[in-house]
Each structure stands twice: as C-alpha cells, then as structure tokens.
Amino acid sequence: MWKLARVAATRLTRSRRFSTAIPGPCMVHKRGTDILHDPWFNKDTGFPLTERDRLGLRGLLPPRVISFEQQYARFMESYRSLEKNTQGQPNSVVSLAKWRILNRLHDRNETLYYRALIDNIKDFAPIIYTPTVGLVCQNYSGLFRRPRGMYFSAKDKGEMMSMIYNWPAHQVDMIVLTDGSRILGLGDLGVQGIGIPIGKLDMYVAAAGINPQRILPVMLDVGTNNQKLLEDRLYLGLRQPRLEGEEYLEIVDEFMEAVHARWPKAIVQFEDFQMKWAFETLERYRKRFCMFNDDIQGTAGVALAGLLGTVRAQGRPLTDFVNQKIVVVGAGSAGLGVLSMAVKALSRMAGNSEAGAGKQFFLVDKDGLVTKERNNLDPAAAPFAKAPGEIVGLREGATLHEVVKKVKPHVLLGLSGVGGIFNEEVLKAMRESDSTKPAIFAMSNPTLNAECTAADAFKHAGENIVFASGSPFENIDLGNGKVGYVNQANNMYLFPGIGLGALLSGARSISDGMLQAAAECLATYITEEEIEKGILYPSVDSIRHITAEVGAAVLQAAVAEELAEGHGEVGPKDLQNMSKEEIAKYITANMWFPVYSPLVHEK
Numbered sequence: 001m002w003k004l005a006r007v008a009a010t011r012l013t014r015s016r017r018f019s020t021a022i023p024g025p026c027m028v029h030k031r032g033t034d035i036l037h038d039p040w041f042n043k044d045t046g047f048p049l050t051e052r053d054r055l056g057l058r059g060l061l062p063p064r065v066i067s068f069e070q071q072y073a074r075f076m077e078s079y080r081s082l083e084k085n086t087q088g089q090p091n092s093v094v095s096l097a098k099w100r101i102l103n104r105l106h107d108r109n110e111t112l113y114y115r116a117l118i119d120n121i122k123d124f125a126p127i128i129y130t131p132t133v134g135l136v137c138q139n140y141s142g143l144f145r146r147p148r149g150m151y152f153s154a155k156d157k158g159e160m161m162s163m164i165y166n167w168p169a170h171q172v173d174m175i176v177l178t179d180g181s182r183i184l185g186l187g188d189l190g191v192q193g194i195g196i197p198i199g200k201l202d203m204y205v206a207a208a209g210i211n212p213q214r215i216l217p218v219m220l221d222v223g224t225n226n227q228k229l230l231e232d233r234l235y236l237g238l239r240q241p242r243l244e245g246e247e248y249l250e251i252v253d254e255f256m257e258a259v260h261a262r263w264p265k266a267i268v269q270f271e272d273f274q275m276k277w278a279f280e281t282l283e284r285y286r287k288r289f290c291m292f293n294d295d296i297q298g299t300a301g302v303a304l305a306g307l308l309g310t311v312r313a314q315g316r317p318l319t320d321f322v323n324q325k326i327v328v329v330g331a332g333s334a335g336l337g338v339l340s341m342a343v344k345a346l347s348r349m350a351g352n353s354e355a356g357a358g359k360q361f362f363l364v365d366k367d368g369l370v371t372k373e374r375n376n377l378d379p380a381a382a383p384f385a386k387a388p389g390e391i392v393g394l395r396e397g398a399t400l401h402e403v404v405k406k407v408k409p410h411v412l413l414g415l416s417g418v419g420g421i422f423n424e425e426v427l428k429a430m431r432e433s434d435s436t437k438p439a440i441f442a443m444s445n446p447t448l449n450a451e452c453t454a455a456d457a458f459k460h461a462g463e464n465i466v467f468a469s470g471s472p473f474e475n476i477d478l479g480n481g482k483v484g485y486v487n488q489a490n491n492m493y494l495f496p497g498i499g500l501g502a503l504l505s506g507a508r509s510i511s512d513g514m515l516q517a518a519a520e521c522l523a524t525y526i527t528e529e530e531i532e533k534g535i536l537y538p539s540v541d542s543i544r545h546i547t548a549e550v551g552a553a554v555l556q557a558a559v560a561e562e563l564a565e566g567h568g569e570v571g572p573k574d575l576q577n578m579s580k581e582e583i584a585k586y587i588t589a590n591m592w593f594p595v596y597s598p599l600v601h602e603k
C-alpha cells in the first residue's frame with residue numbers, strides 16, 4: 001500500500017522534469033540588469049527573445065538562448081568535474097569547494113539552483129545542510145561574499161518593527177530563526193550561525209516545496225560568548241558578550257512582534273538556541289504564535305519514529321515499546337525533548353496514565369547518570385532522574401559504561417554533541433544488551449561530533465545492530481555480501497512537513513497533537529521488508545514524498561483540533577470537508593516546483 005503510493009509519487013516527479021506544460025506567469029517590478037542581478041527572476045542565458053524584448057534585456061546577454069535542460073546539464077557537468085578534480089584532497093576542502101559552487105548558483109539563479117538541489121538531493125543535502133553547513137558556519141566570516149536573509153542585532157532594539165519592512169518580499173511563509181548560541185554540536189558561533197537557517201530553509205524549498213520567494217532566514221545577534229570570535233578581526237557580528245535575562249527576551253519579543261505585525265500567518269522555526277532559551281522561548285511563544293522549536297520538537301518526533309521502528313526491527317509488537325530499555329546520553333534540548341515525547345507516547349499506549357511511564361528510560365549527561373540526588377538538578381531533567389536505589393548497583397553520576405553494563409539497554413541514543421563518547425568499551429558493552437538486535441543512535445552533528453562512527457558501531461557492538469546517525473555515513477560492508485545499513489536520524493524528515501502542514505492549514509499554533517501526527521506518519525512510512533533490513537527512515541531521495549505525507553498528517557491534526565484557520569482562498573470549512581485524497585492533492589498542488597515562469601513586467 002505504502003509502496004504503491006511512493007512509486008506513483010516518484011513517477012509524478014519524474015514526469016515533471018523538464019515538462020513542456022507552460023507554467024503560469026510571474027509578475028516582476030524590475031527591468032534590465034536589475035532582473036539579471038535578482039536570483040529570484042534571473043534565467044541567465046535562458047531568457048527567450050520575446051522576454052528579452054519585453055524586459056529590456058536585449059543586448060545585455062549573449063545572443064544564443066540556452067534551454068533550461070542545457071543550463072542544468074552544464075551546471076551538473078561543472079559540478080562533476082569539480083568532484084573529479086578534487087579527488088584525494090582533504091574532506092573539508094572538497095566539501096567547501098562543493099558548497100562554493102552551489103552557493104554561487106544559489107546567488108545567481110534560484111530556479112536552476114533549486115532544480116539541481118531537488119533532483120540531486122541525496123548528493124547535495126550533505127553540502128548545503130548537515131554536515132557541511134557546520135563547516136560553513138565555522139568559516140562564515142571568511143566565506144562571506146553577500147548577505148542572505150535578515151540580521152537583527154541587539155543594537156536594533158526599538159527599530160525592528162520598521163526594519164522588517166526592509167525585506168523585499170511582500171509575503172513570507174516560513175522563517176527559520178537562530179541566535180547562534182548552539183550551532184549543531186559546535187557551540188556558540190554567534191552571527192556565523194546564519195548558515196543554519198539558510199540550510200534549513202533550503203530543505204524547506206527542496207522537501208516541502210515552499211516558494212523560495214517566501215522564505216526568510218534570520219539571525220538574532222545578541223552577542224557571543226565565544227572568545228575566539230570576539231578576538232577575530234574578521235568576525236562580522238556584534239563584539240560583545242551575549243545579552244542575558246530580560247534584556248535577551250526583550251530582543252526576541254520585539255522580533256516576534258515585528259514578524260507577526262507584517263506577516264501574521266508566517267511560521268517561525270526556532271533553531272539551535274542554547275537549551276535554557278530553547279525551552280523558555282518555546283513556552284513563551286507557542287500559544288501566541290505559530291512557531292515550534294525544531295531541536296526539541298522536530299528531533300523528538302524523528303527519534304520517536306526511530307524508536308518505534310526499532311521495536312518492529314527487533315521483531316516485537318509495537319506495544320512492547322513500554323518494555324524497551326533506552327539510555328539517552330545528553331540532557332539538553334534535544335535529549336529532553338526526545339524523552340518527554342517518548343513518555344507521552346508510552347502513556348498513550350498505557351491508556352493515558354503517566355504513572356510509571358518512562359521507568360525504563362535512563363538519562364546520562366556530562367556528569368554521568370542523572371538521579372534525584374544530583375546537586376542543582378535541572379528542573380527540565382528532573383522527571384527523568386532516577387530515584388535513589390531505583391536501579392540496584394548504579395549510583396548518581398555512574399559512567400556511561402557502567403550504565404550500559406548494568407542496564408543492558410535495547411537502545412543507546414546519543415544527543416550529547418560529544419564525538420566518540422560511544423567508545424569501544426561502551427559499544428562492546430552493548431553486545432550484552434537484552435535484545436539480540438540492539439539499536440545505536442549516534443544523533444549528534446556534525447560528523448566529528450557523532451557519538452560514534454557507523455564503522456565502529458558495527459565493529460564493536462556487532463553486526464546485528466540497528467544503526468542511525470544524525471549526519472550521513474556510508475553503509476558498511478560487513479563481508480559475505482552483507483550490508484550494515486546506516487539510517488540518517490535527522491530532524492530533516494519532519495521539520496519541513498510540520499511547517500508545510502501548519503502553513504497550508506493556516507494553523508493558529510502548533511500543538512502536541514500535530515507533532516504527534518507528524519511522528520506517527522514517519523513511523524508508519526517504512527514497510528515491514530525495509531524494517532527487517534534495519535531500515536528505519538526513508539531514503540533522502542524520497543524526502544519530498546515523505547514531507548508531503550507528513551504535511552497532510554499535520555494538516556489533518558490541525559483541522560481535528562480546530563486550530564486550522566485556512567490558507568489563501570481555502571477556508572477552514574473547506575479544509576474540514578476535504579477527504580484524505582483531497583488533502584493529499586491540496587498539499588502537492590501547493591508545493592512549489594522550480595520551472596522558468598514567463599516574466600510579466602508590472603510597474
């Protein structure tokens with residue numbers, strides 16, 4: 001059933017490639033070189049002669065008109081020759097070279113860029129998104145050529161309501177916002193963190209079909225506590241320590257009010273905020289605005305889908321989730337987000353009683369096993385802290401190795417940001433797991449921050465494991481024709497669908513029910529045959545299809561909870577009356593796809 005739907009969708013995408021159907025016109029308020037310098041409208045040598053006449057472009061381009069297909073082939077040729085020419089060079093050099101060539105196209109011709117991205121998403125996602133985006137953020141001040149998105153700084157206090165009107169697009173649907181304080185597992189990168197919203201929004205365009213003219217990456221620069229950056233003469237952000245307390249919140253409040261005033265229906269995704277502000281801003285805004293925190297909520301849904309998939313992969317009924325022993329390493333925004341969503345799922349399974357739910361979860365942070373005896377126990381971690389004596393033989397602060405040895409978990413899940421902490425000793429201890437097919441999730445990003453590599457996991461924990469990582473790794477050749485399958489457990493499988501469903505339903509806010517629907521949709525997407533091979537998540541190649549499905553599930557949940565206020569011409573009543581099939585059609589019909597539209601000049 002699932003399989004059939006996916007094949008049909010692939011065909012749909014293929015037939016749209018270079019389709020001959022004439023797309024609708026696009027209004028442009030510029031002429032001449034202003035159009036050539038605007039990547040939203042620029043077609044380079046692809047402008048037909050009639051359009052060159054209409055838009056004052058005659059003579060500004062070489063005379064021959066090159067088709068979109070030829071332009072695409074030309075770009076891919078230069079990309080492939082760059083790949084060939086950089087063979088054998090260090091990974092970081094190759095990745096940055098690839099990022100540069102893609103970035104140049106992005107800056108010049110967005111239609112061609114997004115077509116290349118959509119058609120080659122498996123190859124390009126690791127360049128424009130995780131892990132290379134981390135390297136780009138680390139080197140941002142040096143790589144900077146032209147701005148992308150908007151920058152609101154502590155110095156703009158009192159000005160944001162007018163500044164927001166400096167953005168040239170009339171409509172914005174999707175905003176990704178960061179303050180740069182916890183960029184992947186790389187720490188505080190200040191203004192350089194802008195690369196993250198840019199990468200996330202590229203995934204929104206590629207996976208969810210959000211129109212790139214309606215996206216807005218935003219950096220809230222409230223300073224940085226990264227001493228190296230403060231001393232770097234090339235650093236492009238404010239050279240001051242981060243604002244704290246009320247001063248900080250006033251900046252975020254002002255930004256949220258400004259966005260809401262200009263684009264009341266825009267969805268704001270909070271990304272890579274340090275934990276204290278991640279939780280606080282989520283609570284502060286989630287009822288008032290249509291927003292969510294991807295690291296807490298998107299990650300939780302992706303992890304939950306993987307945890308449920310693991311139960312199936314271990315050959316047990318889903319209801320057995322209540323008996324899964326899970327060790328979560330990292331008590332930050334992501335780790336705690338995962339635990340609280342997993343506990344909610346458990347209590348639903350147990351008939352909505354939270355009593356005792358989660359007893360089989362174990363939380364380990366930088367100071368070891370988290371128990372109620374912990375000095376200054378973080379209130380957010382408290383519900384998952386073990387009571388004294390709850391696990392015989394384990395004390396407060398027990399090491400990860402001790403915990404794994406004692407608990408013999410079915411799942412070991414890392415969201416610590418610390419590369420290599422699932423070391424040989426810890427991985428070998430997983431061989432004594434109570435499951436014959438234990439799961440290891442090394443979810444921290446980027447690659448060097450993963451808790452272990454895929455190769456080490458299969459080598460030390462055994463060939464029977466189920467493995468997932470936040471950053472991509474190649475599948476592992478286990479010899480004798482056997483393959484150790486590597487899943488990518490990354491929130492990219494959910495955030496685009498959450499945003500898409502929220503947008504097209506016109507949701508007032510993003511509820512737990514909508515997020516739960518997203519996670520369930522992802523969990524049920526994988527077939528039994530796939531699960532048997534240890535496949536927990538779809539291939540990145542099908543991200544556009546899974547995103548449409550997640551979007552539909554989120555929209556349906558918004559309608560069911562009466563949060564859907566409608567989108568454009570489609571009112572709340574229309575949404576309520578749509579069948580499942582109509583919802584699916586409505587979603588796909590509203591997903592932008594890159595083709596050159598005829599440009600019509602409007603004064």
Ligand SMILES: NC(=O)c1ccc[n+]([C@@H]2O[C@H](COP(=O)([O-])OP(=O)(O)OC[C@H]3O[C@@H](n4cnc5c(N)ncnc54)[C@H](O)[C@@H]3O)[C@@H](O)[C@H]2O)c1
Pocket residue numbers: 182183184185186274275294295299302329330331332333334335364365366367368414415416417418421443444445446449469470471489490491492
């Ligand atoms: N795969 C995904 O989709 C995904 C999603 C979100 C976050 N992440 C990754 O998860 C990591 C953490 O993100 P976060 O927002 O929770 O960060 P955070 O800073 O809020 O939390 C990090 C946690 O790790 C703990 N920790 C630090 N050193 C440790 C050690 N040696 N042993 C055990 N625990 C240790 C800290 O005590 C803290 O609780 C980052 O690398 C991020 O890239 C991945």
Ligand SMILES: O=C(O)C[C@H](O)C(=O)O
Pocket residue numbers: 130183184185272294295444445470490491492
């Ligand atoms: O950005 C990613 O790849 C996932 C996640 O949001 C993270 O912060 O690591």
Ligand SMILES: [Mg+2]
Pocket residue numbers: 184271272294295
């Ligand atoms: Mg993130």
